[in-house]
Amino acid sequence: MRNSHTMRKFSRFLILSAALVALAAMPMLSSARSSSSINIVNNSSRTIRYVYLSHVDADDWTGDQLGGNGVSAGQSATISSASCDAQQIKVIGEDQDGCFVSAVVSCGTNATWTITNETVADCGY
Numbered sequence: 001m002r003n004s005h006t007m008r009k010f011s012r013f014l015i016l017s018a019a020l021v022a023l024a025a026m027p028m029l030s031s032a033r034s035s036s037s038i039n040i041v042n043n044s045s046r047t048i049r050y051v052y053l054s055h056v057d058a059d060d061w062t063g064d065q066l067g068g069n070g071v072s073a074g075q076s077a078t079i080s081s082a083s084c085d086a087q088q089i090k091v092i093g094e095d096q097d098g099c100f101v102s103a104v105v106s107c108g109t110n111a112t113w114t115i116t117n118e119t120v121a122d123c124g125y
Helices: 002-032
Strands: 034-043 048-054 076-084 088-095 100-106 110-116
Touching (some): 048 076, 076 088
Antiparallel strands (some): 034 076, 088 100
8 A cells, every 4th residue: 555655656746847847948948949020121232132041150041031032122021930049040141143141130029131232242252
């Protein structure tokens, strides 16, 4: 009889422990992946053909976020539900000449990135 009482206590302890671990992990899981909306405003004279996302300190680019629709001079585009697994994400734009511009935006917010003619482009030379 005493053995079955000890087993029940142990089972309750295991269930309680598992529940506490799950509750403690929930905030980490929710902050591990967040979603952002990024509005890209093209106030430059060049067309942005493609937009990619990357971790801030890596070149692990996603596929084109514009779905083949560029952002012409004077136009804007919004990337909805950009998935982030860190506090910031790098947004990379490629123009018609193959030059790249980038910015770092905060995750979990609605960010705006404005590209101007003064935005420094990396053309590989």
